[in-house]
Amino acid sequence: MSDQLIILVIVWPLLTGVVTSLLPANKRLMTLWGSLNLVALNGLAAALLLRVVSQGTLIYTVSGWNRDPADALSLGIELKANIFCGFLSCLIAAVALVGFLGGVCTWDRQVGHRLPHFLALFFLLVAAFQGLCLSNDAFNLYVMLEISSLATYGLIAFGGGRAYLATFHYIVMGTIGASFYLIGVGYLYIKTGTLNITDLADSIASQQLSKAFVLALAFLVTGLLLKMAVFPLHFWLPNAYTYAPDATSVLVAPLSTKLAVFLMFRILDDLFIGVIPKSLVSWSWAVVFLASFGILAGTSLSLAQRDLKKIFSCLIVAEAGYMLGGLWLSDSRGTIGALFHLVNDAVATLALFLVVIAVQQSVGGRNLHDVKGLFQRSPLTVLALILVSFNLIGVPPSAGFFSKATLLTGAVASGHYQFVVALLLASLGNLVIFFRIIEVAYFNPIVAEEGESALSLDGQRAGALAAAVAASLYLIGLSSYNIMETFIKPVVSL
Amino acid sequence: MSFFESHFIYGFFVALLMIGLYGAIAKVNLVKKLIGLSIFQTAIILFYVSIGKKDGADIPILPYDHGHSGHMLAPMAEQYINPVPHVLMLTAIVVGVATVGVALAVIQRIYAEYGTVEEDLILEKIANS
Amino acid sequence: MRGLAILCAIVVGGILLWGSTDFPAWGRLDSPASVNLSDQYIEHAFEETHVPNLVSAILADYRNYDTMFETTVVFTACTAIFLILRLPLGPLARHRNTTHVQAARQRLPRDPILEMACRVLFPPTHLFGLYVLTHGHYSPGGGFQAGVILGASFILLAIGFDLRAILARFPEGLFVPMTALGVLLYIGTGVLCLVLGGNFLDYEALRVLAPGISKEMIRSHGILIVESGVTLTVGSVIFAIYANLVSRGNQMEGL
Numbered sequence: 001m002s003d004q005l006i007i008l009v010i011v012w013p014l015l016t017g018v019v020t021s022l023l024p025a026n027k028r029l030m031t032l033w034g035s036l037n038l039v040a041l042n043g044l045a046a047a048l049l050l051r052v053v054s055q056g057t058l059i060y061t062v063s064g065w066n067r068d069p070a071d072a073l074s075l076g077i078e079l080k081a082n083i084f085c086g087f088l089s090c091l092i093a094a095v096a097l098v099g100f101l102g103g104v105c106t107w108d109r110q111v112g113h114r115l116p117h118f119l120a121l122f123f124l125l126v127a128a129f130q131g132l133c134l135s136n137d138a139f140n141l142y143v144m145l146e147i148s149s150l151a152t153y154g155l156i157a158f159g160g161g162r163a164y165l166a167t168f169h170y171i172v173m174g175t176i177g178a179s180f181y182l183i184g185v186g187y188l189y190i191k192t193g194t195l196n197i198t199d200l201a202d203s204i205a206s207q208q209l210s211k212a213f214v215l216a217l218a219f220l221v222t223g224l225l226l227k228m229a230v231f232p233l234h235f236w237l238p239n240a241y242t243y244a245p246d247a248t249s250v251l252v253a254p255l256s257t258k259l260a261v262f263l264m265f266r267i268l269d270d271l272f273i274g275v276i277p278k279s280l281v282s283w284s285w286a287v288v289f290l291a292s293f294g295i296l297a298g299t300s301l302s303l304a305q306r307d308l309k310k311i312f313s314c315l316i317v318a319e320a321g322y323m324l325g326g327l328w329l330s331d332s333r334g335t336i337g338a339l340f341h342l343v344n345d346a347v348a349t350l351a352l353f354l355v356v357i358a359v360q361q362s363v364g365g366r367n368l369h370d371v372k373g374l375f376q377r378s379p380l381t382v383l384a385l386i387l388v389s390f391n392l393i394g395v396p397p398s399a400g401f402f403s404k405a406t407l408l409t410g411a412v413a414s415g416h417y418q419f420v421v422a423l424l425l426a427s428l429g430n431l432v433i434f435f436r437i438i439e440v441a442y443f444n445p446i447v448a449e450e451g452e453s454a455l456s457l458d459g460q461r462a463g464a465l466a467a468a469v470a471a472s473l474y475l476i477g478l479s480s481y482n483i484m485e486t487f488i489k490p491v492v493s494l
Numbered sequence: 495m496s497f498f499e500s501h502f503i504y505g506f507f508v509a510l511l512m513i514g515l516y517g518a519i520a521k522v523n524l525v526k527k528l529i530g531l532s533i534f535q536t537a538i539i540l541f542y543v544s545i546g547k548k549d550g551a552d553i554p555i556l557p558y559d560h561g562h563s564g565h566m567l568a569p570m571a572e573q574y575i576n577p578v579p580h581v582l583m584l585t586a587i588v589v590g591v592a593t594v595g596v597a598l599a600v601i602q603r604i605y606a607e608y609g610t611v612e613e614d615l616i617l618e619k620i621a622n623s
Numbered sequence: 624m625r626g627l628a629i630l631c632a633i634v635v636g637g638i639l640l641w642g643s644t645d646f647p648a649w650g651r652l653d654s655p656a657s658v659n660l661s662d663q664y665i666e667h668a669f670e671e672t673h674v675p676n677l678v679s680a681i682l683a684d685y686r687n688y689d690t691m692f693e694t695t696v697v698f699t700a701c702t703a704i705f706l707i708l709r710l711p712l713g714p715l716a717r718h719r720n721t722t723h724v725q726a727a728r729q730r731l732p733r734d735p736i737l738e739m740a741c742r743v744l745f746p747p748t749h750l751f752g753l754y755v756l757t758h759g760h761y762s763p764g765g766g767f768q769a770g771v772i773l774g775a776s777f778i779l780l781a782i783g784f785d786l787r788a789i790l791a792r793f794p795e796g797l798f799v800p801m802t803a804l805g806v807l808l809y810i811g812t813g814v815l816c817l818v819l820g821g822n823f824l825d826y827e828a829l830r831v832l833a834p835g836i837s838k839e840m841i842r843s844h845g846i847l848i849v850e851s852g853v854t855l856t857v858g859s860v861i862f863a864i865y866a867n868l869v870s871r872g873n874q875m876e877g878l
Contacts, residue, residue, distance in 0.1 A: 007823040011810060014695065018806045021702055021799075062688040064825030073660050077688040117706040124699050131692070139582055143692045146589045147699055153596050154703025157603065164604045165616060171597045172518055175531055182538050182586065183639075189579075190545050190646055193659030203655075215642035500648030505640065512636035520628030548657050549650040554665065556675035558761055569665055572652050576661035577677040581686055584678070585693045588767060592700030595864045599704045602871060 005048040006060045006079050009089055010130045012041050013096075017123030025115040031104050034119055038097040041126070045086075045093040052086035053486075059136070074196040080136035084339065084491040087483075088133045088262060091343060095254050095350050096126045102354045102465050103247030105361055105458035110245040114158060122251060125151040132259045138185045138271075139195045141263065142178060145227070149174045152256060155248040156240050163243035169236040177226030184220035187212050188271075197266070201273050213272075220267050221287075227260040230324055231294030234317040238301070241313040246357045249309070254350040257316060258342050261323045265339065268327060269493055284328045285416075291325030292422035294318065299429035308359060308366040311433060312352040315392070318426055319345045325419050326407045334410030335492045340484055341403035344391070347473055348400065351388045354466035355381055362459030374441035377456075381463035382441050387470035389434030391477075394427050399473045402480035503544050511537035524604065524611045528597050535590040539583045546579040548572065554580070672842040674760045682765065683846040687824050691809050693767075694853050698806045701860040705799075708872030741783030748776035756854050760843060766850035770857025777862040786870055795866075798859040805856025809849045816845075824849075 016037040023033065052058055058081045061067075065076030081089070100122070111118050128148035135141050153174070157167040189195060191212050192203035204213060229237040237257075241249050298318025305311045323345070326338025356366055358381040363370050375382045391398035394405075404423060411419040476483065514537055517530020554577035556569055601611055608616045647654035664681055674680040682690050756769035781789040813824040821828025826845025827838050836844070 004817055004823070007817070011814065011823065015807075015810055015814075018695075018698065018803050018810065021803050060822070062823050062825075063684060064822040064827060065685055073663070075660070075663065076685050113711045114706055114709070117702050117709075120702050121699065121706060124695065124702070127695075137689075139585075140689050140692070143585060143589070143689055143696065146593070147692060147696055150592055150596060150696060150699045150703055153600070154699070154706045157596075157600050157703070158706045160603075161607065162620065164600050164607055165613075165620070168524060168597065168600050168604065171593065171600065172527060172531060175593055176515070176518060176534065179535055179538055183541070186538065186542055186545065187642065189542075190654070190656050193655040193657070193661065195578075195582075195660075210645050212642050212645040215638060218638070497644075500651075501643060501646065503649045504643035504646060508636045508639045508643065511639065512632040515635060516628045516632040519631055520625045522624075544649060545656050546661075547650045548652050551652075553763075554677040555762065556669055556677070558675040569669065571662040571665045574665050574677065576657045577664060577681055578661055579656070580678050581681045581689075584682060584767060585689055588693050589696050592696050595700050595868075596703045596707070598868055599707045602868065603707060606871070 002047070002051045002055075003058060003060055005044060005051055006058055006081050006134055007062065009041070009044050009048055009093075010079075010127055010134060012037070012044060012127075013123045013130065014127035017120045017127060020123055021116050021120035023116050025113050027104075027107055027115065030107075030115055030119055034100055034122075035097070037123070038093070038100055038126075042090070042093045042097055045090040045130075048081060049086040049090050052081050052083050057082040073194050073199050077140050078136040078196055078198070079134045080198075081134055082491050083487050085133055087343075087487040089130055091346060092126065092129045092133060092255060095346055096122075096129075096251060098350060098354075098465065098469060099247075099250040099254070102357055102462055103250050105462055106246040106357055110159070111247060118155070118158070118247070121151045121154050122248075125155065125251065129255055129259055132263065136197050137195055138188065138197055138200060142182050142185060145178050145181065145263075148256065148259070149178060149227075152248075152252050155252065156244040159243050159245045159248070161243065162239065163245075166236070166239035166243050170240045173226055173233070173236045177223045180219045180223030180226065182223075184216045184218075184223060187216035187219065191216075197270055201271050204272060217267070217272055220271075221264065224260050224264045224267070225324070228257050228264070228320045228324065229317055230290065230320050231297045231317065232290075234294070234298070234320075237317060238305075238310055238313040241316065242307060242310040246353070246360060250350065250353040250357065253313070253316060253353050254346045257320050258323075258346050261320070261327070261338070261342055264324070265327055265335070269335065269491070273493060284330050287328040288325050288416045288419050291321040291328065292416075292418045294321030294324070295422040295426045296429075297321075299426045299433075302433055303429060306368045308368065308371070308437065309353075309356050311437075312349070312356065315352070315430075315433070316349060318429075319349070322404075322407060322423070322426075325416070325422075326410065329407075329410045329414045329416055329419070331410040331414040332492050333406055333413060336484055336488050337403055337406030337408075337410050339488045339492070340399075340406060340480065343483070344399035344403045344473065344476060347469060347476065348388055348391050351384055351466050351469040351473070354462055354469060355384050355388070358384070358459050358462035358466055360459075361462055362456050368437065368440060371437060371441045372444040376445055378459050378463040380460065380467045382438065384463060384466035384470040385434070385438060385441065387467065387473065389430065389438065391470070391473045392427075392430045392434070397474060397477045399477040399480060402477055402484075406484070504541070507537050507541040507544065510540060513537075522613045524601050524613060527613075528594065528601065531597075532590065532594060535586070535593075539586055539590075542579040542583045542586070546576040548575045551575040671839060672846065673839045674843050674846060676760055676762065676765075678763075679759050679765050679846060679850075683849050684826070684842055687846075687849060690849070690853070691813065691824070694806055694809055694856050697857055697860050698802055701802050701863050704864055704867050708867045710872045737783050741779055745776055745780055748772060748779065752776065752854070752858070756850060757847070759850060760846065766853030767857055769850075770854040771861060773854065773858035774861025774865075777858075778865050781862075781865065781869075786866060790866065793862070795863075798863055801859035802856050802863060805852045805854070805859070808852030808855065812845065812848050812852070 060079040062077050067074055128144050131144040153167050153171055157163055188200055192200055194200055226233045241253050295318050298314055302311050302314035322341050323338045326334045360366050362378040391400040394401045408420055514530050514534030518527055518534055521527045551574055554574045605611050608619050668677050668680040672680045672684050752769045752772035755764040759765035816825045816828040817823050819828040819831050826842045830841050
């Protein structure tokens with residue numbers, strides 16, 4: 001029975017999403033319904049992780065078409081949970097729950113009568129993320145990628161105003177990205193005749209690496225670079241995430257690009273296992289160079305902004321560069337660092353966007369000059385901001401310190417010094433970015449006006465949630481050795 | 495059979511894909527951009543369907559007379575074309591339609607917001623506001 | 624922008640052309656795609672599922688997990704469009720079912736020939752949709768195709784008469800739950816299989832409910848059940864998308 005956990009983790013939010021669209025737009029009912037289901041999802045994901053930890057990688061065949069005999073090609077679609085997939089699945093569930101709770105206070109302002117449809121898409125997006133994390137079929141991953149994109153389009157666009165144009169750009173880039181991925185899968189299919197990732201990997205390893213395979217890899221990677229918003233292909237992201245409703249960005253921003261990174265890891269490490277370092281070293285130089293450039297570009301873009309949400313959105317572009325570079329360092333420490341950074345960055349981004357909600361609720365705006373006096377109104381929000389900023393700068397013992405340290409050792413060992421320089425410069429950039437915000441928030445008190453002393457309870461709550469999430473970064477940092485040894489190292493085969 | 499004869503079909507797919515990609519990037523009108531995107535997706539569908547082709551093979555539906563003449567003969571693999579790409583493309587078509595639907599809804603909202611669907615005019619309006 | 628686009632198109636196209644020289648010749652019987660998995664499906668799918676249309680068999684049995692998400696894609700798109708376009712029900716909308724149908728009739732010029740043609744075409748179109756669904760096991764067809772035909776029949780009425788006229792008979796309160804019901808039927812079948820002790824969407828588990836049926840036939844029936852769910856969703860979603868797009872989300876006035 002415990003084998004069924006892997007499908008339940010996907011189907012539970014899917015069913016919840018479909019049922020939610022039929023419920024009335026009652027805020028209290030929805031809060032209860034949503035949080036109960038997300039708690040259940042967290043339980044299922046935790047049980048799945050326990051199952052994977054105790055009994056090893058779980059392969060599940062949907063619709064019961066098991067391989068028969070054992071060495072035959074898979075007829076049906078397989079799901080696969082190795083130890084990192086299980087961990088990531090838990091992370092998705094946890095981020096969804098916290099993001100959901102953090103977003104509740106913005107519903108009155110931004111969602112209104114559209115609550116059932118909003119929450120339906122929210123849950124469908126969670127289901128798609130879980131599916132992306134657990135699927136073992138190259139084409140099924142495309143379908144999951146598209147569901148997550150479609151749900152995201154809807155969730156972003158209903159922010160209104162400039163969100164519409166930003167969504168349209170996102171649709172164009174997202175569709176081109178997914179189509180490139182589909183071309184890559186087609187190239188693999190025409191050369192191997194199968195779609196299952198395990199079978200594909202066997203087939204690729206047994207054939208000579210001809211140009212169709214190289215091109216398949218190129219298209220898969222380019223498609224994911226688009227989804228990941230690495231620097232020259234990033235322009236859709238900052239606007240889309242900035243103008244999205246707050247309740248959306250708190251789920252989409254932490255997870256969307258990270259799952260593209262995870263897919264790229266699957267492609268490099270599961271699909272083209274052992275092929276990359278041998279024959280494509282020149283490629284990896286180019287990609288690491290792109291990543292280094294992307295880190296610097298993202299950080300400088302972020303420096304130029306004055307809208308808090310846009311500052312954080314641009315930081316996502318920079319963070320994508322860290323993980324991309326780490327994956328392509330052709331060094332196992334780089335890959336481990338990238339995967340650990342994925343976990344760290346998902347939590348840090350969640351905290352940042354919770355801070356945005358807290359700021360918006362406490363001072364009613366999110367521009368740099370609105371933050372004035374934030375410390376007086378919501379000290380917890382400022383605390384969260386300080387904690388996250390230390391993480392992004394890389395102060396020990398935060399998770400960011402350990403992920404960057406691992407990435408740096410990997411980069412030095414493989415001789416990618418431009419990546420080292422980019423990482424260090426970006427840390428410096430982050431220091432400036434956050435010092436600017438914290439300075440305004442802490443040292444520029446406002447003169448309290450008459451009758452304006454009432455503190456926003458929602459703002460306080462969101463601030464406390466953000467601070468709790470930010471504090472968990474240090475827990476992750478302190479247990480970084482254990483996380484890397486137990487959850488990440490066993491799946492990195494480089 | 496010469497190399498050109500056996501591979502020219504892939505050229506069609508590439509040509510269609512180039513047209514679509516050009517339209518999706520170069521056009522200023524959002525609806526035209528969307529049309530380019532649709533052509534781009536259709537090109538990929540064409541590519542997949544062409545993978546399934548087998549010389550001299552029939553569509554992958556076995557003849558069946560609802561049990562009037564006893565058992566059917568076991569099908570021979572070379573008699574029928576590969577059904578898998580067709581299955582995959584059914585999914586891709588649906589995804590394409592869904593994307594176009596959502597994109598049209600967004601375009602409609604953009605038009606309500608700015609009174610135009612020409613991207614340069616919209617950007618001008620945003621810059622002025 | 625234009626230069627960049629030309630450059631992009633040429634680079635991508637050139638790379639693709641260069642790569643396609645590595646492909647097996649078109650239509651070759653021994654190309655990898657036509658040999659490995661394809662042969663197994665062609666030779667065994669019928670004896671394992673009793674569905675002569677191999678595309679249906681693979682779509683709704685071997686790869687039914689994909690198809691479930693395909694249906695979800697349709698549902699997601701519909702929900703996204705509602706989220707983006709649908710305006711709140713105003714005071715006007717409440718009376719839509721009664722007065723506005725008449726009001727619309729008076730205002731819009733009516734065309735008896737067009738209306739009659741649509742009236743006559745509607746039932747056969749519906750019937751054809753159902754035929755395509757149920758006969759999808761034996762001939763080209765299946766859930767998606769049937770759904771599109773059913774959806775198109777409603778759109779035909781909406782064009783021939785007026786959006787309000789059709790919404791009075793097929794209101795939002797009916798077709799929106801239908802979109803969800805179709806997906807629920809699909810997922811519910813999967814969950815039922817799971818509860819009865821099989822894997823998710825493993826129709827063989829359903830034999831507990833119908834012991835007299837062979838395990839091949841139960842797969843065939845399972846395919847029909849999920850395809851019906853697909854039809855329900857696709858048909859109502861097509862109409863829902865149409866109704867929202869033509870009326871700019873207020874579902875009052877359209878083509």
